[in-house]
Structures are given as C-alpha cells and as structure tokens.
Amino acid sequence: MPPLPTMTHSSSFLLPSSSPPAPPTGADAENAVSYAVVVLNQRLPRFAPLLWTRARLRVCADGGANRVFDGMPDLLPGEDPDEVRVRYKPDAIEGDMDSVRPEVKEYYSSLGTQIIDDSPDQDTTDLNKCISFITRNPPGPDNSNLFILVLGALGGRFDHEMGNINVLHRFSNTRIILLSDDSSIFLLPKTHSHEIHIERSVEGPHCGLIPMGAPSSSSTTTGLRWNLDNTSMNFGGLLSTSNIVEEEIVTVTSDSDLIWTISLRKHT
Amino acid sequence: DYLQEDKMLWRTIRSMEVMAHSSSFLLPKLHQPAKTPANNYTLVVLNQQLPRFMPRLWAQAKMRICADGGANRIFDEMSQMTNDLDRNRYIPEIVEGDMDSIRPEVKRFYSSQGSKISDKSHNQETTDLHKCISSIRHRTPDHEKANLCVLVTGALGGRFDHEAANINVLYVFSDMRIVLLSDDCLIQLLPKTHHHEIYIESSVEGPHCGIFPIGAPSTSTTTTGLKWNLSDAEMRFGSMISTSNIVDSDKVTVQSDADLLWTISLRNLT
Numbered sequence: 001m002p003p004l005p006t007m008t009h010s011s012s013f014l015l016p017s018s019s020p021p022a023p024p025t026g027a028d029a030e031n032a033v034s035y036a037v038v039v040l041n042q043r044l045p046r047f048a049p050l051l052w053t054r055a056r057l058r059v060c061a062d063g064g065a066n067r068v069f070d071g072m073p074d075l076l077p078g079e080d081p082d083e084v085r086v087r088y089k090p091d092a093i094e095g096d097m098d099s100v101r102p103e104v105k106e107y108y109s110s111l112g113t114q115i116i117d118d119s120p121d122q123d124t125t126d127l128n129k130c131i132s133f134i135t136r137n138p139p140g141p142d143n144s145n146l147f148i149l150v151l152g153a154l155g156g157r158f159d160h161e162m163g164n165i166n167v168l169h170r171f172s173n174t175r176i177i178l179l180s181d182d183s184s185i186f187l188l189p190k191t192h193s194h195e196i197h198i199e200r201s202v203e204g205p206h207c208g209l210i211p212m213g214a215p216s217s218s219s220t221t222t223g224l225r226w227n228l229d230n231t232s233m234n235f236g237g238l239l240s241t242s243n244i245v246e247e248e249i250v251t252v253t254s255d256s257d258l259i260w261t262i263s264l265r266k267h268t
Numbered sequence: 269d270y271l272q273e274d275k276m277l278w279r280t281i282r283s284m285e286v287m288a289h290s291s292s293f294l295l296p297k298l299h300q301p302a303k304t305p306a307n308n309y310t311l312v313v314l315n316q317q318l319p320r321f322m323p324r325l326w327a328q329a330k331m332r333i334c335a336d337g338g339a340n341r342i343f344d345e346m347s348q349m350t351n352d353l354d355r356n357r358y359i360p361e362i363v364e365g366d367m368d369s370i371r372p373e374v375k376r377f378y379s380s381q382g383s384k385i386s387d388k389s390h391n392q393e394t395t396d397l398h399k400c401i402s403s404i405r406h407r408t409p410d411h412e413k414a415n416l417c418v419l420v421t422g423a424l425g426g427r428f429d430h431e432a433a434n435i436n437v438l439y440v441f442s443d444m445r446i447v448l449l450s451d452d453c454l455i456q457l458l459p460k461t462h463h464h465e466i467y468i469e470s471s472v473e474g475p476h477c478g479i480f481p482i483g484a485p486s487t488s489t490t491t492t493g494l495k496w497n498l499s500d501a502e503m504r505f506g507s508m509i510s511t512s513n514i515v516d517s518d519k520v521t522v523q524s525d526a527d528l529l530w531t532i533s534l535r536n537l538t
Contacts, residue, residue: 125511155425158453158531159478163511170506183428208429213505214484235483236439236527241429242395257506261428 007192011184013054014047014202034140035147038130039064041099042152044071045181051149052088056139061126062095064152069104089113094130096120125163127153131171153178165212169257185261188252196250206263209240216256223250287462294472294537297328308415312400313338314422315369318345319451321537325419332360335396337369338422339378362386364403365396395433397423401441416444423448439483455531458522466520474515476533486526493520
C-alpha cells in the first residue's frame with residue numbers, strides 16, 4: 001500500500017507580529033499562506049486583534065459583529081475606540097441577522113461591509129455558511145494555501161459547538177482551525193499522515209487526539225509523552241487527553257479522522 | 269417470511285426498556301413533583317467558574333463532592349453568589365482527586381470542617397471526574413444504583429481535551445445517570461440499549477436542543493417531540509447531526525442504534 005501523503009500544520013499565525021509567520025514548508029512567495037478569520041457570537045479571545053490584522057478576509061457570523069464592535073476596543077484599551085472600530089471592520093456579516101444589533105449592522109454597512117442576509121436553515125450552521133462564503137470568495141488566488149481561523153466556536157451552547165466541529169469534518173479538504181482562549185483544535189483527516197509543528201512560545205504542552213464521530217482502530221504518533229502505537233481509541237474506551245507535547249514536531253497517522261487539540265499559553 | 273420478521277421486530281421493540289429522563293432537579297424544591305426523588309443526586313464540582321444556579325444545586329444535593337480545584341471554586345465563589353460570608357455553610361462531604369490544583373489552605377479548611385479528603389494522586393491514569401464517578405459507584409449499594417443520579421458542574425468549556433475526557437466519562441460509565449451542566453446547557457448520554465423518554469421542564473430548559481453520535485455513527489435514529497424530528501435517519505459527523513433543533517412538546521422520545529449525546533439549553537436559573 002503506498003504511503004499516505006503528508007500534511008503539515010503550524011500555528012505560526014499565533015506568533016506576535018514582530019516575528020512574521022513563516023509558511024509551514026518554507027515554500028516561496030507563490031505558495032504563501034493566506035488567512036481568513038470568522039468571528040462567531042462569543043467573547044473575543046485575547047489574540048483576536050493579532051489574527052484579524054494577519055487576515056486578508058474577515059467575516060462575522062451574525063452576532064459575531066456585536067463581539068467585534070464591543071470587544072476590539074476593549075482588547076486595545078490604549079487606542080481610541082472609534083478608530084479601532086473603523087480599522088477592525090469586517091468584510092462581510094453573514095447570517096439570519098437575528099442577533100446582530102441594528103445599530104452595529106448599520107455602522108458596518110455604512111463603512112462598506114457586505115451584509116449577507118441568510119434565512120436560518122436546519123442543515124447548515126452559521127459557521128458552515130461563512131466557510132462556504134469564504135471558499136467561494138477566497139482572498140488569495142485559490143484555496144490551496146488558505147487557512148480559516150475561527151473565533152468563538154467553542155464553549156457556549158453545546159449544540160453550537162458540536163455543529164462547529166462537524167464543519168471541520170464536512171469541509172475536511174479546507175484548513176479550518178477553531179480557537180478559544182484555552183485551546184486550538186483542527187481536523188487530522190485519515191487520508192494523510194500528519195506533521196504538526198509546535199510553536200512552544202504560544203502553545204502546549206497539553207494536547208490530545210479525539211476520534212470524534214467514529215472509533216479509530218489504529219493510531220500511531222511520535223513526539224508526545226504518551227505516544228500511540230497502533231493503538232485503538234473510542235468513546236467509552238481510551239482517548240488521548242491530558243497528553244504532553246515533548247518534541248517540536250508531532251506526527252500522527254490514523255485509520256480514522258481525528259481531532260487534534262493543543263492548549264494555548266496564557267500570555268499569547 | 270414477512271410475518272415472522274415483523275413478529276421478531278416487534279418483540280425487539282417491546283423488550284427494549286424505557287429510560288425516563290427529567291430535569292426536575294433544576295426546579296426549586298417547592299415545584300418539584302411529589303413522586304420524583306429529585307433530591308436524590310450527588311453533586312460533583314469541577315475546577316471552572318461556578319454556574320449561576322450553584323447555590324440551589326448545592327442546597328438540594330444529597331451529597332457534594334469537590335474534584336480537586338473544584339474546592340477552590342466553592343471556597344472563592346460561593347459566598348459572592350449567596351451573599352453569605354459564612355464559608356462553614358458550604359462544606360463538601362468529600363474532596364477527591366489528584367490534589368494538584370487545590371490550594372493548601374483550602375484543603376486544610378475543608379479538612380478541618382469535616383470533609384473527607386480522598387487523595388488519589390497515586391493514580392495518574394484517569395481524570396478527576398473519572399475518579400469521583402468511580403468512587404460514587406463503588407460506594408453505592410447495588411439496590412440504590414438504579415436511583416442514582418450524578419450532576420456535574422465545570423465539565424464543559426475550558427481546555428478542549430478536558431471537555432472530551434469529561435464527556436468520555438458518560439460513555440465509560442454508561443449505566444449511570446450522569447448529567448454535565450453549564451450556565452448554557454446540560455448534556456447526558458442516551459444509551460442505545462434503551463428507548464428514551466425525556467420530560468421537558470419548559471420553565472428552566474429549552475427550547476434549543478441537539479442530538480449527537482459522538483462515539484460512532486447512527487444508521488437509524490427516530491425521535492418525537494422535536495421541531496425537526498428524525499425518522500429512521502442516519503447521523504454521522506461529516507454529514508448530518510441534529511444541532512439547533514427545537515423542543516416542540518413536553519416529552520421528547522429518542523430511539524437509536526447508536527449511543528447518542530443529548531443536549532438542551534438552560535434558562536431562567538438562578
């Protein structure tokens with residue numbers, strides 16, 4: 001059986017702006033990574049301004065626009081709130097508009113933000129709609145080096161959180177990373193062998209691998225304190241949680257899609 | 269032949285026991301139905317900010333266990349929530365776990381007030397919640413196991429791997445009634461071995477709900493009482509799962525060929 005192709009992962013987007021992020025594979029400018037940010041309706045994590053500045057496309061899902069309007073000035077207390085709001089203007093606000101405050105919608109609309117009014121639909125969540133929008137309107141030439149960073153996807157209502165994780169599975173060919181103040185999570189599709197480059201200054205050491213949605217009969221890792229060796233994992237049995245990153249590169253191969261999670265350091 | 273198959277199917281449905289669920293433990297004591305032993309629950313407090321309704325949950329519990337740093341939370345936050353500066357009124361019966369988060373002065377205080385300190389630091393294989401559930405099970409006489417209900421606060425949110433491990437406890441101890449509670453919602457396991465009847469307390473829960481096949485896909489799930497019911501439906505991560513559903517009745521029923529996680533939003537709780 002031919003070896004699986006390798007997929008590399010890096011959280012260099014979390015590094016402070018004095019150290020510009022390097023593309024994960026050291027490729028030339030044509031392969032430069034581009035970022036899009038999606039803001040869902042939860043309190044902004046502390047690194048929201050950093051990621052927003054890095055991104056070339058910013059989309060708020062409905063009430064996420066309230067969070068940006070209220071939260072960005074709070075995260076940049078030394079600056080004039082009105083100037084912050086103008087600078088941190090979303091490119092689009094998408095959703096059924098039942099959470100975004102009318103004055104917030106008006107404010108951004110008057111600044112040129114695209115307002116996309118979607119009726120609620122049982123089959124797709126707000127995040128799902130935003131991901132679709134971004135993949136149809138990529139900020140770069142195509143989606144091949146696009147990373148979508150999602151803020152506010154974890155915590156809050158559990159059915160929203162599950163719906164957001166399901167988006168990772170449904171768009172398994174798109175790089176989507178869910179971020180909270182405490183953790184970063186993304187999908188490791190079974191179609192690839194994975195190399196996760198650890199940025200120790202901003203993430204770790206706590207990590208885990210979760211077979212969300214289906215058991216895994218065989219997973220193998222390197223670079224962790226408790227590595228898996230052809231180990232099976234399933235809900236009701238073993239999950240790899242409270243593991244510790246020990247090397248700068250963690251490798252993972254599995255017969256099942258896995259969710260990788262790593263803790264984020266408090267000073268990020 | 270078809271008649272024979274139908275008879276066998278009918279016997280299978282008939283032999284599947286009904287498991288009833290009710291969140292009446294969330295109601296103030298006066299409003300609880302007389303028949304339900306709603307105060308027959310053990311409360312486990314994990315190490316996250318206490319939910320708004322903690323004072324009532326604490327007061328009505330049969331037993332209270334702080335898992336490690338959960339003791340810090342009771343020590344620090346309970347008086348603010350109750351406007352009662354007397355910490356002596358909120359003493360857990362047990363403080364249990366690997367003791368790497370509980371502050372020394374908090375441990376000393378509860379120990380001096382009579383809490384049993386159950387130090388499980390020699391066991392690094394399992395989470396604090398797992399240890400607590402395991403102990404509860406071990407301590408419960410067989411004839412009381414069927415009535416046992418464990419409510420857990422602080423299991424959701426925070427570090428994602430902790431959340432996953434806490435949810436896994438529901439699967440590992442699938443024959444126990446364990447409910448994870450946050451300010452926003454509750455979650456519990458609906459084992460595939462039973463036909464489920466979920467009685468909705470609409471004064472404190474709903475209408476938002478969802479059903480998830482976290483452990484393994486479901487090829488057939490059927491529900492009643494939801495706005496978007498499932499009818500022999502497949503559910504799978506990567507495809508359809510039931511999120512942002514709405515409770516449409518006083519009673520929701522669920523039957524499935526897979527273990528499912530049920531969640532419903534909480535409100536109006538103080």
